[in-house]
Every structure is written in structure tokens, then in C-alpha cells.
Amino acid sequence: MALGEFDLIARYFQRPGHQLAQRVVLGIGDDCALLQPAQGQQLAVSSDMLVEGRHFFSDVDPMALGHKALAVNLSDLAACGASPLAFTLALALPTADATWLGGFTKGLFALADAHGCDLIGGDTTRGPLNICITVFGQVPSNTALLRSGARAGDEIWVSGTLGDARLALQARLGRIAVPDYALESAQQRLDWPTPRVALGQALRGLASAAIDLSDGLAGDLGHLLRASGVGATLHADAVSGLLACPWMPASERLDHVLSGGDDYELLFTAAPQEHERVLGAARQSGVAVTRIGSIEDQAGLRLTDAQGQPIKAQLSSFDHFL
Numbered sequence: 001m002a003l004g005e006f007d008l009i010a011r012y013f014q015r016p017g018h019q020l021a022q023r024v025v026l027g028i029g030d031d032c033a034l035l036q037p038a039q040g041q042q043l044a045v046s047s048d049m050l051v052e053g054r055h056f057f058s059d060v061d062p063m064a065l066g067h068k069a070l071a072v073n074l075s076d077l078a079a080c081g082a083s084p085l086a087f088t089l090a091l092a093l094p095t096a097d098a099t100w101l102g103g104f105t106k107g108l109f110a111l112a113d114a115h116g117c118d119l120i121g122g123d124t125t126r127g128p129l130n131i132c133i134t135v136f137g138q139v140p141s142n143t144a145l146l147r148s149g150a151r152a153g154d155e156i157w158v159s160g161t162l163g164d165a166r167l168a169l170q171a172r173l174g175r176i177a178v179p180d181y182a183l184e185s186a187q188q189r190l191d192w193p194t195p196r197v198a199l200g201q202a203l204r205g206l207a208s209a210a211i212d213l214s215d216g217l218a219g220d221l222g223h224l225l226r227a228s229g230v231g232a233t234l235h236a237d238a239v240s241g242l243l244a245c246p247w248m249p250a251s252e253r254l255d256h257v258l259s260g261g262d263d264y265e266l267l268f269t270a271a272p273q274e275h276e277r278v279l280g281a282a283r284q285s286g287v288a289v290t291r292i293g294s295i296e297d298q299a300g301l302r303l304t305d306a307q308g309q310p311i312k313a314q315l316s317s318f319d320h321f322l
């Protein structure tokens with residue numbers, strides 16, 4: 001690299017002039033960072049890696065990539081109801097390209113600052129482009145939202161809309177032709193996901209279980225159901241209605257939304273008597289939530305139409321090793 005490793009870290013990641021939060025006792029520059037969580041809180045820790053050609057195209061806007069690399073990690077904190085504290089960044093770069101680094105850090109730090117989440121360390125090496133972020137959050141002891149808490153009778157909720165990111169991905173892969181007017185907003189959802197951090201925190205003590213939707217509704221709900229030892233029935237119309245894009249034919253919506261991916265919305269369950277409080281938490285967090293079904297004792301995932309009749313759908317989801 002024309003720019004040395006340490007110059008690069010100092011110039012792009014250390015942010016001279018930036019005031020670190022008080023809980024960051026020590027930031028970038030020593031062998032370890034030191035982080036002081038508040039009294040009575042547990043640390044919530046999560047890592048997500050983005051690999052070129054696997055999670056993003058090589059021509060992606062570096063600013064969007066910086067945003068997304070942190071957003072997918074904040075989404076995991078959101079799913080646990082944790083509030084962000086700080087993050088580390090392990091980065092393999094083919095070259096020290098000033099334009100790329102400038103764009104990447106602009107997108108990264110805009111989202112970091114919006115959540116008061118400081119970069120406190122990391123590692124930088126030459127190699128095929130690979131971005132790994134570890135995020136640290138805090139959550140009042142024993143209040144974290146888990147996948148394992150869903151119980152028969154609970155309502156199943158989803159925040160925001162689903163399926164647009166997958167629409168953009170499939171259009172890019174040439175698998176479907178999407179008109180321009182629909183593509184723009186879909187592309188925005190793929191490149192600039194919004195982690196539902198405020199909603200996750202508002203659901204503490206309210207939701208019985210939660211997971212963030214990264215690999216598709218059917219698959220991620222499956223994880224939650226297995227962890228909780230329960231099953232579910234979803235209302236097909238409610239699921240199809242989650243797709244924001246007005247363009248897709250009605251007959252294709254259900255399968256598309258179920259197998260989605262890259263949405264970074266929250267899927268959660270709550271007892272029916274909490275229905276109004278769930279709606280209140282969503283309003284307070286500035287995101288809509290939709291009830292899409294119910295938890296049942298019988299294992300497995302079922303779908304019903306508007307008349308309550310069972311219907312068949314392809315229940316697939318994204319798996320990196322399939």
C-alpha cells in the first residue's frame with residue numbers, strides 16, 4: 001500500500017477531533033480498547049462479515065458499503081433489545097485507495113454517529129476486500145430479547161416492509177426485469193438498510209422473542225420457532241402485503257416475501273394482551289409493525305388464506321452453503 005498501514009489507520013479510522021463517548025475509556029492506538037458498560041447492564045456482542053462477491057458487488061458505492069457493514073451489526077443488537085456502545089473493524093483491502101476509503105468511512109461514521117457508537121479498534125491488512133465488524137452493546141441484565149421465548153398463542157409481528165432488497169438483488173442478477181420506478185426504492189433498501197435499534201429497545205419487557213430478518217422471513221422465523229420449541233401459522237395476505245413494491249404481480253408476492261433476505265427488519269412475538277402496547281412501541285420508534293400470524297404448539301410453519309384455509313408455498317431461505 002502506498003499509504004502505510006498505520007498512516008491509513010490514523011487518517012481514516014482514528015478521526016482526530018472526534019470526541020469519544022465517556023464509556024470509551026481507551027480507543028484506537030493501544031493493544032486493547034477499554035470499554036466501560038453502565039452499572040447493571042450486560043454486554044451484548046455480535047459480529048458480521050461482508051465478503052466481496054458474496055455479500056456485495058465489487059462496483060457497490062463504498063459509502064453504502066460502509067453504512068451497510070455497520071447496519072447489519074446494529075440490526076443484531078436491535079434484535080436483542082440492546083443499545084449500541086462501540087464497534088471494532090477488521091478490514092482486508094486490496095489497495096489503500098483514498099477515494100474508496102473516504103467514501104467507506106463517510107458512510108460508516110454517519111451511521112455510527114447517528115447511534116453514538118464509536119469505532120474503538122480493529123485490524124487492517126492487505127487482501128481481498130473483506131469487512132468484519134464486531135459490535136458491542138448493552139442491555140439491562142436479564143432483559144435481552146432472545147429467539148427462544150415464543151409461546152403458543154403469541155402474535156407474530158414484523159416491522160417495516162419486506163422483499164424489496166431481494167427484488168433489487170434479483171434484478172441485478174438478471175433473474176427478473178423490474179421497471180425503473182420500482183427498482184430505485186428497492187435498490188435503496190438493498191444498499192442502505194435501516195437497523196431497527198429504537199424498536200428493539202422499546203420491545204424489551206414486551207416481546208417474548210425476537211430475531212432480525214437477514215436471510216428471509218421463512219428461514220429466520222424457522223430459527224425462532226426451533227429455538228422456542230413451537231410452530232406457527234402465518235396469514236398469507238398479511239405476508240404478501242409486506243412487500244412495499246407496487247409492481248410485483250400478486251401471485252408472486254407470497255413466495256417472494258417468504259424467501260426475501262437482506263431486509264434487516266425485526267420479527268418478534270408478543271402475547272395477544274400486549275397488542276396495543278406493541279403498536280405503541282412501534283409508533284414511538286417511528287416504524288410500522290404488522291401482525292402476520294400466531295405461534296402454536298404444533299411444530300412447523302403453516303400458511304392460511306383469508307378464509308383460514310391452509311395453502312401451500314415454497315418455504316425457502318438463503319443459505320450460504322446451499
Ligand code: ADP
Nearest residue numbers: 009013028029030031089091120121122123124
Ligand atoms: P496490534 O498489532 O496490537 O494488533 P495494530 O498494529 O494492528 O495492533 O493496530 C494498531 C491500532 O490500530 C490498534 O489499536 C487497533 O485496534 C487499531 N486498528 C487497526 N486497524 C483498525 C481499523 N481498521 N479500524 C479501527 N482501528 C484499527
Ligand code: MG
Nearest residue numbers: 122123124125
Ligand atoms: Mg494487528
